[in-house]
Amino acid sequence: MAANDALLFTPGPLTTSASVKAALVRDLGSRDSRFIEVVADVRRRLAVLAASRPEEYTTVIVQGAGTMGVEAMIGTFVPRGGRLLVAVNGAYGRRIAHIAKVLGIDVVQVEGPEDRPTDVVAIEAALDADPEITNLAVVHCETTTGILNPIARLGEVAHRAGRSFLVDAMSSFGGVPLDASASHVDALVSSSNKCIEGVPGFSFCIARKAALGECRGRARSVALDLHAQWEELERSGQFRFTPPVQVLLAFRQALDELDGEGGIEGRMARYRSNHSVLVDGMRGLGFREYLDPVHQGWIITTFRYPSDPAFRFEEFYSRLAREGLVIYPGKLTHADCFRIGNIGRLFPDDLRRLVSAIRDTASDMGFQPGAA
Numbered sequence: 001m002a003a004n005d006a007l008l009f010t011p012g013p014l015t016t017s018a019s020v021k022a023a024l025v026r027d028l029g030s031r032d033s034r035f036i037e038v039v040a041d042v043r044r045r046l047a048v049l050a051a052s053r054p055e056e057y058t059t060v061i062v063q064g065a066g067t068m069g070v071e072a073m074i075g076t077f078v079p080r081g082g083r084l085l086v087a088v089n090g091a092y093g094r095r096i097a098h099i100a101k102v103l104g105i106d107v108v109q110v111e112g113p114e115d116r117p118t119d120v121v122a123i124e125a126a127l128d129a130d131p132e133i134t135n136l137a138v139v140h141c142e143t144t145t146g147i148l149n150p151i152a153r154l155g156e157v158a159h160r161a162g163r164s165f166l167v168d169a170m171s172s173f174g175g176v177p178l179d180a181s182a183s184h185v186d187a188l189v190s191s192s193n194k195c196i197e198g199v200p201g202f203s204f205c206i207a208r209k210a211a212l213g214e215c216r217g218r219a220r221s222v223a224l225d226l227h228a229q230w231e232e233l234e235r236s237g238q239f240r241f242t243p244p245v246q247v248l249l250a251f252r253q254a255l256d257e258l259d260g261e262g263g264i265e266g267r268m269a270r271y272r273s274n275h276s277v278l279v280d281g282m283r284g285l286g287f288r289e290y291l292d293p294v295h296q297g298w299i300i301t302t303f304r305y306p307s308d309p310a311f312r313f314e315e316f317y318s319r320l321a322r323e324g325l326v327i328y329p330g331k332l333t334h335a336d337c338f339r340i341g342n343i344g345r346l347f348p349d350d351l352r353r354l355v356s357a358i359r360d361t362a363s364d365m366g367f368q369p370g371a372a
């Protein structure tokens with residue numbers, strides 16, 4: 001981190017290392033063999049991170065934000081005339097359903113409470129009740145709250161019912177172990193600026209080759225056609241449209257740093273330490289979490305607004321931001337909350353610094369942190 005950079009306690013873009021930022025200060029043509037080698041290396045390494053049988057998977061990189069990757073996955077994998085079941089327990093599940101509707105896809109939503117993981121029994125019942133459902137889509141870490149949904153059990157249910165299984169693993173991939181092979185995942189999406197700790201610019205879909213192979217001509221978009229993108233990456237090693245060259249250079253450096261930290265297990269250990277320092281510190285000040293700790297993942301934590309009328313989120317946020325500490329607003333339907341992310345190039349001492357700044361800010365603003 002450069003001296004004047006903020007610390008980002010958000011779900012992304014995230015704080016990145018100086019060496020990741022330095023890796024992108026370079027010009028390279030999109031047809032340069034050195035760049036083509038980077039793309040191949042990144043694609044291969046992501047499949048290895050995602051699946052215990054990586055030879056069955058391929059990685060397709062999609063230019064743009066994470067939502068473009070989600071839209072590409074939904075638009076490419078749901079067959080024409082298919083029906084998509086979406087498990088919703090937060091804003092990102094709701095976004096998948098919205099994307100599908102805009103694409104003209106028939107959607108069934110199973111809505112659960114935002115403070116509970118997806119109900120596997122309800123999903124199984126919905127699949128059993130409707131043989132027209134072709135695909136199930138779920139969010140792994142629902143970043144609205146930080147809850148972790150039971151991917152392996154949901155994949156088992158989809159597999160038994162013979163439906164394709166699509167996962168938005170945007171905020172969890174690289175920070176929470178997930179075996180796409182064992183969980184029967186047909187496709188999952190994440191992006192360059194989440195737990196791999198690169199800079200924003202692309203998302204990636206790790207897809208079962210056999211499933212993606214059936215998707216020729218299905219996409220509802222030219223630019224977001226994962227099958228066509230895959231074919232070109234396989235044929236020439238290149239992108240169909242301008243690639244985010246520098247972002248990929250930085251991402252390869254980020255993958256090296258993930259390896260250096262002990263892979264996903266090592267990274268998860270740091271994020272879990274960040275999370276416990278945060279939660280212990282915030283509880284010590286009197287703040288209350290939104291989720292029951294048994295459901296709380298270590299990616300991002302949601303705290304209830306203090307009930308003291310002297311608490312005003314905008315002012316709280318701005319005072320912390322002036323000190324270079326950036327937190328995140330809430331996104332919940334039924335409760336006033338704010339969020340603090342534990343991911344990115346952050347260490348337990350950074351979380352200690354944040355908690356201490358929050359204590360001073362509460363005192364300066366004159367509020368008690370307890371919620372009703």
Ligand SMILES: Cc1ncc(COP(=O)(O)O)c(C=O)c1O
Nearest residue numbers: 011065066067092143168170171
């Ligand atoms: C679970 C999940 N899905 C999708 C997205 C959307 O990603 P983006 O904001 O890069 O479009 C996010 C962003 O945080 C997310 O957490």
